[in-house]
Amino acid sequence: MKGNTMIxxxxxxxxxxxxxLAQETNKVEAFAENCRALLSLFQESAEFRSFVMNPLVKAEDKKGxxxxxxxxxVDAYFxxxxxxxxxxxxxxFLEGICQEFVALQRKLNNIVLADVTSAQPLTTDQEAAIADQVKQMTGANAVELNISTDADLIGGVVIKVGSxxxxxxxxxxLRRISMDLLGSN
Incomplete structure (x- = not known):
């Protein structure tokens, strides 16, 4: 826990x-896209991640x-x-800084992040319907969906927005039915 506080x-x-800086230069959206691109690169390339994190690599090499x-x-300021x-x-700390910046950008623009887990890949229409439903539930201007699949769900979706x-x-x-049956005994 102490490590997370320090980070x-x-x-x-x-x-x-x-x-x-992004607000002063009117580049919030551009910086957010840059951060998202770097976060994607961190996910896709373990080599990039280890290079950036390696304290033995010279600063000039990292800059290059x-x-x-x-x-x-990429903007010169960024x-x-x-x-x-x-x-x-x-x-x-670049990955964490980028994640926090994107979170700040979402808050600034009243955008909600919804983690959606489905049993099967969703169609574009299903994604749009889920986004609309989340918008109505939260009153957000927009919704970003973080979609994953889990065959153990059997069918349907689980949507998590914040807590x-x-x-x-x-x-x-099925779990709720089971709980009801056990509770009625």
Missing amino acids: AQVVEPYAGALMT VLQGVCGQD LNFLFLLVDRRRIV KVFDASLRGQ
Whole structure:
């Protein structure tokens, strides 16, 4: 627990500073997309993750790789922020900083993140229907869906928004029926 607190003490101020810079330069959405791209890269490439996290790699080498990964499309302010993280030896927190920045961007724009687990892959229409339902339930301007599949659900979906869980899975219905039957004895 103490480690998470220490990480938060580093991640939150840097993410907040990046948000301030993004707002001052009217580039919140662009920075959020940059952060999402980096988060995706962290998920897809263990090699990239270990390179960035490695304290033995020289700062100039890290800057060169970051510049190469980001390419010409990344805003100079964002790239300079990444270089600042390298110089201050805070680049190991990049993933957390990007996650926190995206969370701040969602809050700023009243966007809700819904974790959706379904028994089978969802169609585009089903995704849109779920997003509309979550919008109505939360009053959010928009909804981002984080979709995964779990065959153990048998059928239906489980939707988690923050601490609220809406279980419309067949497994959940069977569990509720079982609890009702056991409770009525």
